[in-house]
Amino acid sequence: MNETEPIAAFWTAWPTLQAGLEKAIAARDAAAYGDLPARISALVSAIDDRLQWELGPGERAAHCFTLSAAGDPELRVVAERWLASAPKDDPVFEHSAARKPRPGFAIRIEGHDVKPEDMLVRARTDETRERIDVEVWHAAFAAMPENLRGTVTFLMLDGALGEDGVERWIGAVEPIASKPWGGVSLPKLVEEVDALRRRATGDRWVVLKGEREGRPIFASVNRALKRIDHLLCSYRVELAIALRDVDDQGLPSKDELAAIAEGEDRLLESLQDAVFAGTTTHAGHRTLVFYAMESSPMLARLETFAREVGWSVEVTVERDPTWQWSHDFG
16 A cells, blocks of 8 residues: 555644644543544544554653554554654654653553552563563453453553563563562563663674474574664565585585685675675575665675675565564574
């Protein structure tokens, strides 16, 4: 779908919508909003009906209008396009393509009051992935169905860290009904995330060994690579090198591997507009994996590399908005 026209229609309508929202907010009366929510929802759905919108306090302005992709990386690109077309922020309204942190954020949902200081989190930091896996508990969870526990957990994490903070620093999330031993409050988790942010490098490589189709496969993967840091890189580019000197398991000799590694280093130094995700070595092939934007200039550089090296090389490009390759090895 082309979102250009629906996005333009939203911003054409925004001055009228903003004036109505300002009056309704000043009136402090839900009835003052009238049909504004329905009109806004219709315009947002025309862009993509999976997008969510909300009003909240701003960081630079009094209020913030947020268009959220709810954790969907492909949809987040649409929200970023919407934001790129936004008018300049003013003292009353700013705009965002992700929910921002809201310290002290609390909710009342289906009769339950949930405050951040009442939530306990058992956290385990994975230094290799530079993420924190969490189990989250609240006393009200015992009375909630499983799906509501999940909704509350992610709303509260988004409130504490912002959507981007959750996406970048939080790994596995599990709401639990039993009070955890050694749990910390949700505000304390924010401190742990801040500490992880300060020491994070985004560059944590591991070597993995497995078996595929009866032959060994080795993978070298940057596990700290984050999709959220490269929103426009939705295409996976693979450079497959056919090895010439392999053993009966399809693995290269030390000399050939050293020669290929030297060529790879030169290639990587020239690729400033792509993300290097890792390599696999399997069945007589060495494959380098990158993520790039559509029509990235890196494709021309890979073609040049393929002409210059002495190995037979094949380049393939595939749309991979969820970075499935990285998940498979992560």
